[in-house]
Every structure is written in structure tokens, then in C-alpha cells.
Amino acid sequence: MRSVCVVGASLAGSRAAQTLRSEGFDGTITMVGEEPHRPYDRPPLSKQVLAGDWQPERTALSAGLDDGLDLDWRLGVRATGLDLTARRVSLADGTAVAYDGLVIATGATPRRLAGTEDMAGVHVLRTVDDCLALRADLDRAPLRVVVVGAGFIGAEVAATCRRRGIEVTLVEALSVPLGRVLGTEIGSLCGELHRDHGVDLRLGTGVEGMDGADRVERVRLADGSAVDADAVVVGVGVTPATGWLEGSGLVLDDGVVCDETCLAAPGVVAAGDVARWTHAHVGEAMRVEHWDNAVQQGAHAARRLLAGEGPGAGQPYCPVPWFWSDQYDRKIQLAGRAGLDAEVAVVMGSLSERRFVALYGRDGQVIGALAMNWPAQAVRWRVRIADGVAWDDALTEARAGDRP
Amino acid sequence: MSPEVAVDRDRCMGSGNCAFHAPGTFDLDDDLKAVVVDAAGDPADALARAVEGCPTAAITVTPGGEREAPVEPDG
Numbered sequence: 383m384r385s386v387c388v389v390g391a392s393l394a395g396s397r398a399a400q401t402l403r404s405e406g407f408d409g410t411i412t413m414v415g416e417e418p419h420r421p422y423d424r425p426p427l428s429k430q431v432l433a434g435d436w437q438p439e440r441t442a443l444s445a446g447l448d449d450g451l452d453l454d455w456r457l458g459v460r461a462t463g464l465d466l467t468a469r470r471v472s473l474a475d476g477t478a479v480a481y482d483g484l485v486i487a488t489g490a491t492p493r494r495l496a497g498t499e500d501m502a503g504v505h506v507l508r509t510v511d512d513c514l515a516l517r518a519d520l521d522r523a524p525l526r527v528v529v530v531g532a533g534f535i536g537a538e539v540a541a542t543c544r545r546r547g548i549e550v551t552l553v554e555a556l557s558v559p560l561g562r563v564l565g566t567e568i569g570s571l572c573g574e575l576h577r578d579h580g581v582d583l584r585l586g587t588g589v590e591g592m593d594g595a596d597r598v599e600r601v602r603l604a605d606g607s608a609v610d611a612d613a614v615v616v617g618v619g620v621t622p623a624t625g626w627l628e629g630s631g632l633v634l635d636d637g638v639v640c641d642e643t644c645l646a647a648p649g650v651v652a653a654g655d656v657a658r659w660t661h662a663h664v665g666e667a668m669r670v671e672h673w674d675n676a677v678q679q680g681a682h683a684a685r686r687l688l689a690g691e692g693p694g695a696g697q698p699y700c701p702v703p704w705f706w707s708d709q710y711d712r713k714i715q716l717a718g719r720a721g722l723d724a725e726v727a728v729v730m731g732s733l734s735e736r737r738f739v740a741l742y743g744r745d746g747q748v749i750g751a752l753a754m755n756w757p758a759q760a761v762r763w764r765v766r767i768a769d770g771v772a773w774d775d776a777l778t779e780a781r782a783g784d785r786p
Numbered sequence: 787m788s789p790e791v792a793v794d795r796d797r798c799m800g801s802g803n804c805a806f807h808a809p810g811t812f813d814l815d816d817d818l819k820a821v822v823v824d825a826a827g828d829p830a831d832a833l834a835r836a837v838e839g840c841p842t843a844a845i846t847v848t849p850g851g852e853r854e855a856p857v858e859p860d861g
Contacts, residue, residue: 397838400838423841425841674839674841704803704806706841708799713800713818715801715802755818757800757801757802757818758802758805758814761802761809761814764802765806765809
């Protein structure tokens with residue numbers, strides 16, 4: 383293998399490139415990125431950068447600064463197609479990149495609400511340019527912001543806006559924010575956090591439409607009410623960016639379908655938000671949109687590529703998914719998986735003091751642990767889940783050790 | 787000679803990722819920030835995962851041999 387093309391110049395792609403080099407690959411690495419920017423980190427965009435505390439330069443990732451990696455940058459140009467047989471990626475500017483190995487790390491695209499795609503003042507938050515456009519609107523005080531979707535992005539944007547003294551209405555179609563992800567009880571608590579900080583939380587109603595002359599002025603809700611808005615942020619999830627792979631022969635099903643090792647086809651691996659792989663320990667296909675997964679899967683995919691194409695090559699990718707969310711003065715960390723159908727038990731602390739550990743279980747095993755403002759316990763349970771721990775043993779162990 | 791490991795407390799956001807990857811090296815203190823408990827507490831690959839897994843790039847590792855060459859005893 384003499385040349386690798388990495389499509390997607392963000393976190394997963396950067397980590398793949400860094401890992402290729404640290405593992406001794408000395409061939410050509412071409413980094414193709416749709417955005418004009420060198421790789422940067424996205425978590426601060428909904429927090430420090432949106433708040434105005436950081437300038438965007440501070441989010442730069444080391445792979446973008448380190449010329450020692452000897453990367454061939456093709457930024458500001460989108461990949462438009464893939465020829466698996468010829469091993470060639472075609473780009474929007476009419477050129478093509480030939481490769482021996484391909485890393486697909488094109489991430490995901492935020493969903494928008496039909497009819498509002500081109501309306502001024504209606505934002506999504508994914509890229510640094512999205513963030514700066516929204517921040518420019520937030521700088522025009524006084525302001526009322528409507529956030530659509532009380533998932534993690536919406537919740538963090540609401541919290542950042544409140545910190546800036548901006549009136550926020552948070553609209554969520556589900557009756558419990560994050561209910562499908564975290565369960566009813568903990569999801570309800572997340573809703574209370576918003577109300578405690580002065581957010582007008584509207585649950586169980588969708589958005590009917592938006593009105594405005596030159597820009598958005600009002601959001602009409604499905605329950606018949608309307609909310610005035612100077613700016614709207616839509617945080618209703620993302621779609622894996624696989625459009626450029628249609629017809630390539632790769633299997634696409636809510637992401638690029640990979641085997642247990644992150645291999646999608648001979649010489650082709652995928653990592654980050656775009657990759658759907660089979661988790662060998664869990665026995666299910668999954669796609670994970672977290673920062674930590676982009677880091678680990680990017681590195682894993684690079685090693686997989688270097689392992690070659692023979693039978694049995696490469697190791698299965700079996701992480702304990704892990705993420706965090708900072709909202710107001712609370713830090714939420716989830717190790718493993720949760721879900722509405724999981725059993726939930728608060729084993730340390732309490733919901734009322736808003737410092738607790740909750741375990742999620744299924745089939746007699748602990749599958750996830752959520753810690754609010756308790757990072758040391760988040761780490762502890764992440765280790766236990768990685769090792770595998772029975773539900774009953776975990777409850778006994780946790781309650782015996784319920785001391786701060 | 788063991789490496790020097792430092793955590794920038796202004797950058798640290800208390801993810802705990804370092805303590806997961808390199809539990810012998812890092813712990814979290816009462817301010818929910820990472821502290822180094824033993825710079826030689828983990829193998830080099832675990833330490834490397836902790837460094838690259840830090841969401842705020844708050845960990846720096848200085849290889850031990852760089853500051854002054856250690857004198858190795860015979861045998």
C-alpha cells in the first residue's frame with residue numbers, strides 16, 4: 383500500500399492519518415475535506431465558541447497544525463463519487479484521487495425542517511461556520527431564540543444562550559426530552575434542568591412552520607401556539623453523509639456498513655459518525671456519533687487498513703461508547719448504552735441532588751452507566767462495563783460503595 | 787527513566803477519559819479535574835491513548851530521557 387486517501391478532514395479522518403503515520407506508514411496520505419478549514423474540534427462549538435469565550439482558532443486539532451505528518455491537503459472540495467474497482471475518488475472540482483487504501487470519514491449532515499432551509503435566521507449547528515453564523519445572530523441583542531429539539535445539541539445551545547442572558551424557548555416533539563435515549567425518569571430530570579434556568583420548555587409538540595418577511599420572526603407549533611423568534615436553532619439529529627457513495631457498490635444503510643473490523647470493502651475502511659459496524663461483543667450493528675468514537679474508530683480504521691486484505695486480517699472494534707454533555711452547571715457522562723427498553727437503577731447519589739450514577743441493564747448485564755456531576759464514577763463504571771458486569775453484582779457493589 | 791506527565795488544569799474539563807485509559811497514571815480530584823498520581827503508572831501505549839483521548843488536549847508528556855541522559859548501571 384503506497385497511498386491512502388482520507389475523505390473527511392475532521393476528527394476521525396485526522397486520527398486515522400495520525401495513526402497511519404505513528405504506525406510507520408510512509409506513503410502518500412491525501413486528506414479531502416468539504417470544509418475549507420483545517421481539522422478542528424466540534425464539542426466547543428455549542429459551548430465556549432458559541433458563548434463567545436473562545437475564538438474558533440482555539441479549536442484547531444493537532445493533525446491540522448502538524449506539518450510533520452506530511453499530509454496532502456485537498457480542502458474546500460467535496461468528494462462526489464467512488465470507483466471501487468479503479469480505486470479512485472472523484473471530487474467536485476473534476477479531479478480525482480487514486481488510492482490503494484481509503485478511509486471514509488465524511489461524518490453526518492444536520493437535518494433541517496422542510497420549508498425553512500433557506501430562511502434567514504434559521505440555523506443548524508455542525509460546522510464552525512454554522513457556529514459563527516449563529517453567534518453573529520446571538521450578538522444582536524435583545525433576542526429571543528427558539529431551539530427545536532431537546533437532544534444534546536439543542537440542550538447545550540439552550541444552556542449557552544441562557545448564560546448569555548437570551549430568552550429561550552425549547553421545543554421538543556417527545557413528551558420527555560432524551561426519553562428514548564436515557565429513559566423517562568432521567569430524561570424528565572434533563573427537562574427540569576432547563577426549566578430551572580428559565581427556559582420556556584414546550585414538550586410533546588412539533589413545529590408546524592415558520593413565518594417571517596426577510597428572516598424568521600415566528601415559529602408556529604403543532605399545538606396551535608406560536609412563539610416569536612429572532613433566531614431559530616434546529617437540532618433534530620443528523621444523517622450520515624453517504625450521498626457521494628450512492629451506486630459505488632458499498633452497502634449503505636444509515637451509514638457505511640462495515641464488518642466487525644471497520645472494513646467496508648477490500649482496501650476501504652470507515653470511521654466516525656458515518657460508519658455502521660457490527661460490534662462483536664454486543665452482537666449488533668451500531669453507529670456512534672460521539673467525539674470519543676471518532677478518535678478511537680479513526681485510529682482503529684487506520685490500523686485495519688495497514689493489516690492488509692488477507693482472510694482474518696484486523697482486529698474487531700469493540701469499544702464501550704462514551705460521551706459527555708455540559709449543560710448549565712451539570713456534566714452528564716454516559717458510558718456504554720442506555721435506551722428506553724433498558725432497566726434503570728439509580729445506584730449512587732440521587733436525582734433530587736442532581737449528582738448521581740444510574741446503571742442501565744439488559745438480559746442480566748449492565749450495558750450502560752450515566753453519571754451526573756460525578757466523573758470519577760463515570761470512569762469506574764466504564765471500566766466495569768468494558769470488563770463485563772452482571773446486573774445483580776453491580777447493584778450490590780454500587781450500593782455497598784455509595785460514598786462520595 | 788519515566789516520562790514527565792502534566793495536566794493543564796485550565797484546559798482540563800474533567801472528562802475522565804485519561805483515568806479510563808491510564809488508570810495507574812491519572813485520577814480525578816474533588817474539583818473534577820485530572821491529576822497525575824504516578825507518571826510511570828501505565829505502559830507507554832496506555833499513556834498514549836490517554837493523551838490522544840483527552841477532549842481538550844490538556845495532557846503533555848515529556849519523554850524522560852530528553853532532559854538529561856540517565857546513567858545506566860551495568861548489569
